[in-house]
Amino acid sequence: MPGNKTSRIIELNEDLIENNDRLAEENKQILKEKNIRSYDFVGAIGAGKTAIIENIVEKISRDYNILVINGDVATRIDADRIEKHGVRTIQINTGRECALNSYHISQVLKNYDLNEVNVVFIENVGNLICPSDFILGVEKRIVIVSITEGPWVIRKHPMLFKFSDVAIINKIDLKDVMDVNIEDMVKDAREINPNLKIFVTSATTGENISKLINYILN
Ligand SMILES: Nc1nc2c(ncn2[C@@H]2O[C@H](COP(=O)(O)OP(=O)(O)OP(=O)(O)O)[C@@H](O)[C@H]2O)c(=O)[nH]1
Numbered sequence: 001m002p003g004n005k006t007s008r009i010i011e012l013n014e015d016l017i018e019n020n021d022r023l024a025e026e027n028k029q030i031l032k033e034k035n036i037r038s039y040d041f042v043g044a045i046g047a048g049k050t051a052i053i054e055n056i057v058e059k060i061s062r063d064y065n066i067l068v069i070n071g072d073v074a075t076r077i078d079a080d081r082i083e084k085h086g087v088r089t090i091q092i093n094t095g096r097e098c099a100l101n102s103y104h105i106s107q108v109l110k111n112y113d114l115n116e117v118n119v120v121f122i123e124n125v126g127n128l129i130c131p132s133d134f135i136l137g138v139e140k141r142i143v144i145v146s147i148t149e150g151p152w153v154i155r156k157h158p159m160l161f162k163f164s165d166v167a168i169i170n171k172i173d174l175k176d177v178m179d180v181n182i183e184d185m186v187k188d189a190r191e192i193n194p195n196l197k198i199f200v201t202s203a204t205t206g207e208n209i210s211k212l213i214n215y216i217l218n
């Protein structure tokens with residue numbers, strides 16, 4: 001019967017999220033025991049997740065032993081970009097899945113030697129919707145949008161802003177060619193989640209990246 005089918009689908013989805021949350025809690029414990037700082041960068045395709053992580057690792061890799069986990073549907077392009085900065089990466093190709101989940105991270109935490117590592121940056125699959133259901137057990141979730149995605153991108157995708165700790169509005173070097181009011185975008189993010197710490201950045205010029213680093217690593 002169609003009614004039964006629908007309720008079974010809802011149960012399955014609930015199971016999936018419950019299992020994810022349980023493993024995320026386990027990941028959190030492992031990261032805490034190993035004294036590893038951890039961050040999940042989420043955001044739409046092309047918002048600048050890799051570019052921001054490249055900026056960060058360039059600035060801090062002398063002081064921290066960093067591992068970057070790159071989630072991508074099919075390629076290792078982003079991991080290769082990160083490795084050019086002399087930082088170790090693990091590429092996870094998700095195939096049909098539009099977000100990393102806590103199982104992916106758990107596999108890394110259980111199967112790789114993390115003894116020297118003290119910071120893990122995770123670049124999630126480029127998507128502004130899917131990752132909101134799948135917490136990974138990390139210290140902070142950081143959502144990135146860019147002004148080239150249009151002035152309404154935050155209002156249109158409230159869930160990730162609701163469930164993140166930090167928001168980045170990137171590509172502000174392009175503000176003169178884009179018809180967007182950055183202050184309005186900041187206001188939109190704040191209305192959705194008053195606890196969000198918000199940074200407006202340019203991965204191209206490096207504007208405000210140091211402030212972002214100071215905040216997340218403090
Ligand atoms: N002008 C400008 N371009 C940027 C900035 N940040 C990233 N880009 C460019 O935007 C494009 C996409 O950046 P990525 O860092 O690959 O974006 P991403 O979010 O990692 O993309 P996916 O991994 O494919 O989801 C690249 O051509 C970057 O050089 C920025 O602050 N300003």
Ligand SMILES: [Mg+2]
Nearest residue numbers: 049050078123
């Ligand atoms: Mg990327």
